Amino acid sequence: MSSAALAPAELPGFILTRHWRDLPDGTEIEYWLATDEGPKKVLLTQQTSVAFLPARHRAAAQAPLAGLEVKELGLKTFDQEPVLGVYARRFRDLGKLARAxxxxxxxxxxxxxxxHDRYLMERFITAGVVVEGGLRKGQGIIDCRLKPASGWRPVMKVVSLDIETSATEELYSIALDGAGDRVVFMLGEVTASASAPAASPMDFRLLYCPTRRDMVEQLNAWFEAHDPDVIIGWNVIQFDLRVLQKAADASSVPLQLGRERRPIAWRTHPGRQGYLFAPMPGRVVVDGIEALRAGMWSFPSFSLEAVSQELLGEGKEIGDAYDKMAEIERRYQANKPALARYNIRDCALVLRIFDQLELLPFVLERAQTTGLQVDHFGGSIAAFSHHYLPRMHRLGYVAPNVGDIAAKAFPGGYVMDSTPGFYDSVLVLDYKSLYPSIIRTFLVDPVGxxxxxxxxxxxxxxQGPQGTLFSRDKHCLPDIVTTLSNARDEAKRARNQPLSQALKLLMNSFAGVLGASECRFFNPKLVSAITLRGHEVMKLTRAFVEQRGYQVIYGDTDSIFIWLKRPHSTAEAHAVAASLVQDINAWxxxxxxxxxxxxxxxEIEFDTHYAKFFMPTIRGSDVGSKKRYAGLSIDEEGREEMVYRGLEMARSDWTPLARQFQEGLLSRIFHGEPYRAFVADYARSMLDGRMDALLVYRKRLRHRLDAYQVNVPPQVRAARIADAHNAKLNRPQQYQxxxxxxxVMxxxxxxxxxxxxxxxxxEHYLVKQLQPIADAILQPLGDSFVALTSAQKVLF
Structure with a gap:
């Protein structure tokens, strides 16, 4: 320790990665932080781990407890049973004890x-920290103290990574864009054509590597030299890093992308076969697809091409999967600089998508909000535990184990029966964060x-639903929700959209967590106390509205749809909405x-005024549908928007033919325009072959192709034909x-x-795509698809 020095009094940082390891003298915890001084490795040595044993079992557990320290702590279970603290120098000893x-x-x-999780949660640390004291040794700070810090955010050094391969996943090139450099490592030797002046100058370095071993070594050296905090990409773990690891293994060279040239600690997902995690010391890997889904962004397709076209208005320069593989092969063999341009362009597209949607700020705020590692997506149960456990301990309780309460059904959100038909002037009022508000208002809480x-x-x-009773003064969750809600209001005032979104998603996950049987706090009584109270809120709100002389035609969980019974101007409708909102909240x-x-x-809020609104029936019946409607909304500035929820127009499993037809028909009806000729002409055009481009079904195969044995849906039959065709042409099979x-049918x-x-x-498209949509819309108007098309002799 002679080279160690005392660390400065305080150093703010942001946790990038966390790890623990058992050593002979105790458990060691490792955190890598981003700081203004660069990356820092924090080591906390000789840490003890704790678990809790029911005090009445101390004598029976005497033999397994040998060598472990036992203390009385004044804590108890939810059944009011006193527990003892069991302390172990090595964390794995607690697992051995539990099994014994x-x-x-x-x-x-x-x-x-x-x-590493308990250390943070018990100190109320999520991601932002202040480092106090400790000893400095190079990049390391040893045995310091960590305190929570909420406001400080690092400037991250980011690199976008993308690779190109052959059809059989043989590595051809590696592109890196970021951390002050743009470079492509290309397999092969420099040729005369490659060294000739390019049509346009390169804005990146192109380095040729004679072997894949050399490519991996160059990549390792680049990461050590440029030292990024964050690696971003598109399917970067499941494809790019996996292929890089395969190439490194085949070349008998380590892939050392972590800090201190440490390898990736690959792990498989316990619930998703074939899904990989790629944790590496000191660096965060953020996959664009996973980040979009975590932030609840929605796209018909999450491919880089589809997302970049929708967001940026441009995409990749090579077409479909077959053209792409053939063109990549051609460029690799004949024009490697062109392949390098294609490779680095994908890196740039990912960087621009991340920038436009503020994806990196979102995942940082999500980490600060949840207590999860930056690249840990999903994890709502872990986030709940991170917030709840330390507060519960301070109230004298320990957490139950997963499975202590048997799983059983409980009521979900309240969905009202709808009144189908066409309407003028429909208001939608929404309860703001209904379930978190119920938790705060009625003090719903495990400890309570x-x-x-x-x-x-x-x-x-x-007093809660089903005879539940909650303490007024001893609880944790209402206070957690209050803190998060206030923080969200502040984030909205500061126009910090990434933080606002992260806080909203965390709060809204709490009711679902309490209803998840894999959560240690699962309890049907708790989640029912939330959902059934939601039922009560919606029913009483409906009664209040209808006492005012309006009609509620639909409601769903936290939204209520109110027909004003006559056409209202935009100003009139907004005035009615403002009055209802004020009166309901005061009531x-x-x-x-x-x-x-x-x-x-x-707190109920005004959401939308639909000047025109359509609620369909369930297909083949007179009963109103649920979660399916369309409307023409008009805001205070007079801007119109067609809104579709749950209809074919909004669903990817219907063809563009059906979606375009539904949009055109509803738009004409909402605007009071003639629609009969449109129906007939649309059907005629389709039958004449003028709409063939709109007849394509696009569906997902959710399982391996050979898993479909009994029920073989159309998309599987089509995929088998496609891959048989691919095999004949010696092309890679796309759908296995x-x-x-x-x-197409x-x-x-x-x-x-x-x-x-x-x-x-x-005939399939006429009967299966156009007619069901048309009849659902036309039936309330006294029309039918067959009547309109037969009258025009479309079908003959």
Missing amino acids: LQPLGIPLYEADVRP LAEGESTDIQTGLV WARKLREEQQLESFL RGGWIQY TQSGPEPLEARHSRIDY
Whole structure:
């Protein structure tokens, strides 16, 4: 330790990665931080781990407890049973203890909370930290103290990575764009054509590598020299890094992309076969597709081509999968600089998408909000535990184990029966974050429920649905939600959209977490106390609105659709909405204060005014549908927007023919324009072959192709035809592991676009695509598809 020095008093940082390891003298925790001084490795040595044992089992567990420290702590389970703290120098010893106690029927609580997570959560640290004290040794800070810090954010050094391969995943090139450099490592030697002046100057370096071993070594050296904090890409873990690891292994050279030239610690997902995680010390890997899904962005396709076309208005320069592989092969063999340009362009597209959607700020704010590592997507259960456990401990409780309460069904969100038909002037009012607001208002909480169930005196408790009782003064979750809600309001005032979105998603996940059987806090009583209270809120709101003389035609979980019973101008409708919002919120505040002495956090807001609105029936019946409607909305500036929810227009499993027809028909009806000729002309054009480009089905194969044995849907039949065709042409088979297939219905059945030989079955599209859509819309108007098309002799 002679080269070590005392660290400065305080250093702000942001946690990039976390790891733990058991050593002979105790558990060591490692955090890599981004700081203003560059990356820092924090090592906390000789850490002990803790779990909790019911005190009444101490004697029975004496033998397995040998060598472990046991303390009385004043903590208890949700069943009010006292527990002892069991401390181990090595974390894995707690797992061994839990397994040894299992045959004895003795539970051990919280033995699965990993050391690096417990250290942070018990100090209320999520991602931002302040480092205090400790010893400096190079990039390392040893045995310091970490405190939470919320406001500081690092300037991340980011690199976009993309590779190109042969059809059989043989590595051809590696492109890197970021961290102050743009470079492509290309397999092969410099040729005369490659060294000739290019048509346009390169804005990147092109380095030729004689072997794949040399490519991997160059890549390792680049990462050490440029030292990025974040690696971004598109399917970067499941494809790019996986192929790079395969190439490194085949070349007998280590792939050392982590800091300190450390390897990727590959892990498989326990619930998703073939899905990989690629943690590496000191660097975060953020996949664009996963980040978009985590932020609830939605695209018909998440391919880089589709997303870049929609967001940037441009995309990749090579067409479909077959053209792409053939063109990549041609460029590799004949024009390597052209392949390098294609490779680096993909890196640039990813960088621009991340920049436009603020994806990196979003994932950083998500980490700060949830307590999860930056590149840990999903994880709502882990985020809940990160916030809840330390607060629960301070109230004297330990967490139950997963499976302590048997899984059983519970009520979901309240969806009203709809009144189908066409309407003028429909208002939509939404409760802002309804379930989190119910948690705050009615004090729904695991500890609060344990307190309520443990007392014989019901006075002063909050009475919930199904006889549940909650403590008014001993709870955690309402306070957590209040903190997050206030932070979101502040983020919205500051126009910090990434933080606002991260906070909203976390709060809205809490009810789902309590209803997830794989969560340690799962309890049907708890989640029912939220959902059934939601039912009550929606029913009482409906009654309030209808007492005002309006009609509620639909409602879904937290939204209510109100028909004003006559056409209203935009100004009139907005005035009605403002009055209803004010009165409903005031009514809730008064009702809850007077009846239960509770402060109301229920807040209904005005969402949309539909000048025209359509609610269809369930196909083949007179019953109104749910979660399916269309409307023509008009805002205060008079801007119109056609809105579709759940209809064929909004669903990817219907053809463009159907979606375009539905949009055209509804638009004409909403605007009071003639529609009968449109229906007939559209059908005639389709039958005449003038709309063939719109007849393509695009569907997803969710399983391996050989998994479909009994029920073989059309998309699977088309995929099998396609891959048989690919095999004949010695092309890679595209669909063996699933994926997206495009096909049309022919007189011989479904056929893929790449291997279509038969005539199109126009009757299929007429009966299965156009007629169902038309009749759902026309029936309330007294018309039908057959009547309109037969009258025009379309079908003859």
